[in-house]
Amino acid sequence: MRIIKKIFSSSRSTEDGIFFDKLEKLLGFKPNNLNHYRKAFTHRSMNKMDEKGNAISYERLEFLGDAMLGSVIAAHLFNKVPNGDEGYLTKMRSKIVSREHLNELGKDFNLIQFVESKVSPQHFGENVHGNIFEAFIGAIYLDKGFVFCEKFIHKKIIKPYVDIDRLEGKVISYKSLLIEWCQKEKKSFTYEIYDDNGTGSQKFFGVKLHIDNKVIAKARATSKKKAEEIASKRAYFVFQQKIDNNS
Amino acid sequence: MRIIKKIFSSSRSTEDGIFFDKLEKLLGFKPNNLNHYRKAFTHRSMNKMDEKGNAISYERLEFLGDAMLGSVIAAHLFNKVPNGDEGYLTKMRSKIVSREHLNELGKDFNLIQFVESKVSPQHFGENVHGNIFEAFIGAIYLDKGFVFCEKFIHKKIIKPYVDIDRLEGKVISYKSLLIEWCQKEKKSFTYEIYDDNGTGSQKFFGVKLHIDNKVIAKARATSKKKAEEIASKRAYFVFQQKIDNNS
Incomplete structure (x- = not known):
C-alpha cells in the first residue's frame, strides 16, 4: 500500500x-x-x-x-x-x-x-x-x-x-439556552472571535466559547452569529446532562 | 453457522x-x-x-x-x-x-x-x-x-x-419486436400458458415462449399479456445480438 x-x-x-x-x-x-x-x-x-x-x-x-x-x-x-x-x-x-x-x-x-x-x-x-x-x-x-x-x-x-429538536421548533437558539443556564449556575462565559478571514461571500468567522475561563467549544462558519450558535450547540451537548437536570 | x-x-x-x-x-x-x-x-x-x-x-x-x-x-x-x-x-x-x-x-x-x-x-x-x-x-x-x-x-x-429503451418509448412492445424478427428469420414461435392459478386480483399466469420448438424464456405475471411481454423481453435479450444485427 x-x-x-x-x-x-x-x-x-x-x-x-x-x-x-x-x-x-x-x-x-x-x-x-x-x-x-x-x-x-x-x-x-x-x-x-x-x-x-x-x-x-x-x-x-x-x-x-x-x-x-x-x-x-x-x-x-x-x-x-x-x-x-x-x-x-x-x-x-x-x-x-x-x-x-x-x-x-x-x-x-x-x-x-x-x-x-x-x-x-x-x-x-x-x-x-x-x-x-x-x-x-x-x-x-x-x-x-x-x-x-x-x-x-x-x-x-x-x-x-x-x-x-431545533427542526421541530423545540429549541430556537442554543446560544440563549446556554446563556440562561450559565446565568442560573453563576458561570462566566465569553464568545471570542479568533479567526476572521476571507472576503465578501467567502468570509469566515471562528468563535471560541469560554465557560469559567475554559475553552469548551470552537466553531467556524460564514457569520459570527452562526459560528456562535454552532459553538453553543457543541457546548450544550457537553453539558447536556447537567442542563437537562436543571431545567 | x-x-x-x-x-x-x-x-x-x-x-x-x-x-x-x-x-x-x-x-x-x-x-x-x-x-x-x-x-x-x-x-x-x-x-x-x-x-x-x-x-x-x-x-x-x-x-x-x-x-x-x-x-x-x-x-x-x-x-x-x-x-x-x-x-x-x-x-x-x-x-x-x-x-x-x-x-x-x-x-x-x-x-x-x-x-x-x-x-x-x-x-x-x-x-x-x-x-x-x-x-x-x-x-x-x-x-x-x-x-x-x-x-x-x-x-x-x-x-x-x-x-x-421502453421507458424512452423506443420500444413499444417486445412481443411485436420478437414476432417480427421470427417472421423475418422464418422461425416458428408459440406462447404457451403453463400455469393459470389464483383468483380475482391474485390471479397469476405463467407463459412459456417456444422458438423453433425450444423453450427460450418463461415468465409469470398477473395477466397473460404481461407474462407474454416479459417472456418476449427475456427472449429478446437472449437473441439481442442477432436481432440487432438484422435490423
Missing part, C-alpha cells in the same frame, strides 16, 4: 497535490479518484467532454448526491424518531435537505473555491452552493461507495448540523 | 417457518430478522405497538423503502445513461418509481398475501400494492443493509422490469 501511495504521490502534478490535500482535509479521508471531485466542481460553461463525448459538469452529480443524501437522511430519521409517522419523517427530511440548508452547507464547506468556470461566480445563481454541495456528495459516493458516503454524511453533516 | 441455523430452525413456530420459507423464495436469500418483514406487512388497523409503545405498521417502512429505491435507481440511471442530463435522469426515475409501476411490482410479487389487517383488502385503497412493496424494500434494508438491498433491487426489479 505504501509503495502504491508513493508512486501515486510522485506522479501527481503540483496542482493535483494541492487539490488532493485540500480535499483530504475536507473529507477526513484520502480520496481515491480525483476525477470524480473534479467533475463535481466543473461548471457547464467549461464545455468539457469525457473521452466518449459526454458533457462533464456538476449537474449530473447533483442528481446522484441528492438521492444519496435523501436516503441517508431518511434512514437516520427512521432510526432516530421511532414514533414519527410517515408524514412527520417526510416533513423533517424536507427541512434538512431544503435548498436553503444545502446552500448553507455548501458555503460552510467553502466548496466554491474549487469550482472551475468560464463565467464569474456572481452569475452562478443563488443556489450554486447547495448544488455543488450535492454534487460533492455524489462524487464521494462514486469514489468510495455508499457505506463510506453514509459515514461522511453522518460525521460531517448530521452530527454538526442536523438537530431534530 | 450450521449449528446456529439448526437451533434457529427448531425454535421457530410452524407459522414462522412457513413465512420464512415463502420470504426466502421471494428474496432469493435467507432473511435474518423476520420482525422487519412482519412490520412491512402489518396494516395500521391491527393497532400493534412495540415494547416502547410506538405504533407498528408498514407506513414508516414505506418512507424508508421509497428512499432506498430512489437512491439505487438514481445510481443505476447515472451509470447506465452517461449522456443523460439531470432533467432526463429525474424524469426517468419518476417513471420507474411511479405509483402505477410500484403497484404492478407489488402485485407481481403478490405481497398482499402476507398482509395482516382487521379491514378487508377491498378497503385498502388502490395503492396498497405499491405501498407494501416500498415497505418490503425498507424491511430488506433494515434486515440486511444497503449493499444487500441494492443487490436485491438490481436482481429482482431493475433486471426484469426496468428497461430504459
Whole structure:
C-alpha cells in the first residue's frame, strides 16, 4: 500500500497535490479518484467532454448526491424518531435537505473555491452552493461507495448540523439556552472571535466559547452569529446532562 | 453457522417457518430478522405497538423503502445513461418509481398475501400494492443493509422490469419486436400458458415462449399479456445480438 501511495504521490502534478490535500482535509479521508471531485466542481460553461463525448459538469452529480443524501437522511430519521409517522419523517427530511440548508452547507464547506468556470461566480445563481454541495456528495459516493458516503454524511453533516429538536421548533437558539443556564449556575462565559478571514461571500468567522475561563467549544462558519450558535450547540451537548437536570 | 441455523430452525413456530420459507423464495436469500418483514406487512388497523409503545405498521417502512429505491435507481440511471442530463435522469426515475409501476411490482410479487389487517383488502385503497412493496424494500434494508438491498433491487426489479429503451418509448412492445424478427428469420414461435392459478386480483399466469420448438424464456405475471411481454423481453435479450444485427 505504501509503495502504491508513493508512486501515486510522485506522479501527481503540483496542482493535483494541492487539490488532493485540500480535499483530504475536507473529507477526513484520502480520496481515491480525483476525477470524480473534479467533475463535481466543473461548471457547464467549461464545455468539457469525457473521452466518449459526454458533457462533464456538476449537474449530473447533483442528481446522484441528492438521492444519496435523501436516503441517508431518511434512514437516520427512521432510526432516530421511532414514533414519527410517515408524514412527520417526510416533513423533517424536507427541512434538512431544503435548498436553503444545502446552500448553507455548501458555503460552510467553502466548496466554491474549487469550482472551475468560464463565467464569474456572481452569475452562478443563488443556489450554486447547495448544488455543488450535492454534487460533492455524489462524487464521494462514486469514489468510495455508499457505506463510506453514509459515514461522511453522518460525521460531517448530521452530527454538526442536523438537530431534530431545533427542526421541530423545540429549541430556537442554543446560544440563549446556554446563556440562561450559565446565568442560573453563576458561570462566566465569553464568545471570542479568533479567526476572521476571507472576503465578501467567502468570509469566515471562528468563535471560541469560554465557560469559567475554559475553552469548551470552537466553531467556524460564514457569520459570527452562526459560528456562535454552532459553538453553543457543541457546548450544550457537553453539558447536556447537567442542563437537562436543571431545567 | 450450521449449528446456529439448526437451533434457529427448531425454535421457530410452524407459522414462522412457513413465512420464512415463502420470504426466502421471494428474496432469493435467507432473511435474518423476520420482525422487519412482519412490520412491512402489518396494516395500521391491527393497532400493534412495540415494547416502547410506538405504533407498528408498514407506513414508516414505506418512507424508508421509497428512499432506498430512489437512491439505487438514481445510481443505476447515472451509470447506465452517461449522456443523460439531470432533467432526463429525474424524469426517468419518476417513471420507474411511479405509483402505477410500484403497484404492478407489488402485485407481481403478490405481497398482499402476507398482509395482516382487521379491514378487508377491498378497503385498502388502490395503492396498497405499491405501498407494501416500498415497505418490503425498507424491511430488506433494515434486515440486511444497503449493499444487500441494492443487490436485491438490481436482481429482482431493475433486471426484469426496468428497461430504459421502453421507458424512452423506443420500444413499444417486445412481443411485436420478437414476432417480427421470427417472421423475418422464418422461425416458428408459440406462447404457451403453463400455469393459470389464483383468483380475482391474485390471479397469476405463467407463459412459456417456444422458438423453433425450444423453450427460450418463461415468465409469470398477473395477466397473460404481461407474462407474454416479459417472456418476449427475456427472449429478446437472449437473441439481442442477432436481432440487432438484422435490423
